[in-house]
Amino acid sequence: MSSKIDAFALLAMWLKEREIQNQSAHTLRAYERDVSDFILFCGKRNLPLSDLETSDLREYLAYKVERHQLSSSSLQRMLSAIRQFMKWAEHSEYMRFNPADNFQLKRQSRPLPGLVDIETVNQILDQPSPETEAQQQMWLRDKAILELLYSSGLRLAEVQSLRIKDVDFNRQLLRITGKGNKTRIVPFGAKAKEAVMNWLQVYPLWHGDFVPEANVFITQKGNPLGARQIENRVKFQAQRAGVNVDLHPHLLRHCFASHMLSNSGDLRAVQEMLGHSNLTTTQIYTHVDFDHLAKVYDQAHPRAAKK
Structure with a gap:
């Protein structure tokens, strides 16, 4: 690889291979x-x-x-x-040496996701419907x-x-296509079922058959x-409910994971529902609730309290 043009040509070849491997468009960009x-x-x-050394990579990051x-x-x-690009170039014999192979940055501890308590989530989801018909229809979709x-x-x-054919109302299951075009089956609750069915009654008024x-x-x-648009509507409905939270879709995903894990303790099941390929990713939701921990200890340990 002797010139900048050659490097960009190789980048295009590498990206093409990643596209064939079903990498998402967001990841490719x-x-x-x-x-x-x-x-x-x-x-x-x-x-x-082809002549890069590890010191050059360190200089670039600095x-x-x-x-x-940058964070x-x-x-x-x-x-x-x-x-990954250089590993591919080395494996394809476009480079003799991959200077990034053993290069490591010190990782900072991963922050815990923000959380909203169950009562606040319920306040948002159970808020009254608006007064006007147009806003009522909008609320049914947003809910x-x-x-x-x-x-x-x-x-x-x-x-x-999510497509209409992906929703199985009888079994209350969703067919989800996630990252890397991986498909998983996820359950949804009775209240979610009711909300989606109510919205689909409005659907023909907006769309047709x-x-x-x-x-x-x-x-x-x-x-x-x-x-x-989805992000904006999620924020709007939190504001309409009088909740002082910067609500966004991923925060509700965090709440789902944390509340499920807190009540079930089943890390593997939560991993499956979230679509995480690595259990380590799911483990960020294993918050330590010391009050709950103390309660469990007092109830479970044979010498925790006087008889």
Whole structure:
């Protein structure tokens, strides 16, 4: 690899292979952005990628921190993209040496996700319907979205792409296509079922006849609801309920996971429902509730209290 053009050509080849492997469009865009930035950095310093050393990679990351004040998680993401690209280039014999192979950044402890207590979630989901008919219809759609986010721990993109044929009302199951186009089956509760069925009574007024391939959540003009629109409606309904919380779809997913884990203790089941490929990712929800811990100890340990 002797020039910047060659490096970008290789990047295009690598991205094409990742696309064939069913990487999501969002992930591919992030890979392209991070690796392109590194290639440009090398080009400005006349550093062919084939001649890079670990010190050059360290210089690049230091430059990003100094220039853009990047967080540790952002640096880890960038390094991961560069490492995977160079690993592919080395394996394909476009590079003799991968300087990112054994390069490590010190990882910061992962912060616990923010949480909303059950009472607050109920206040949002059980708030009264608006007065006008137009706002009532909007609320029925938004309530169905909120119920599914909390009932099944769905990601924003999973709610947005949910189709009518993916909902099994008889068994109360959702067929979800998650990250990497992986499919999983997730249950949803009775209140979520009621909310979705109520919304689907409004659906024909906005869209017309039901089509199995159609998105469950649409605009008043019958178009699929966008991610930003969903985020805005979630925030709006929290504000309408008088809740002082910056509510967003992923926060409801966090609440689902934490409340499920707190009540069941079944980490594997929560992992399956969230669609996590790695159990370590799910373990961030194992919060230590010391009051609950003390209560369990007092009840369970034979020498915890006087008889």
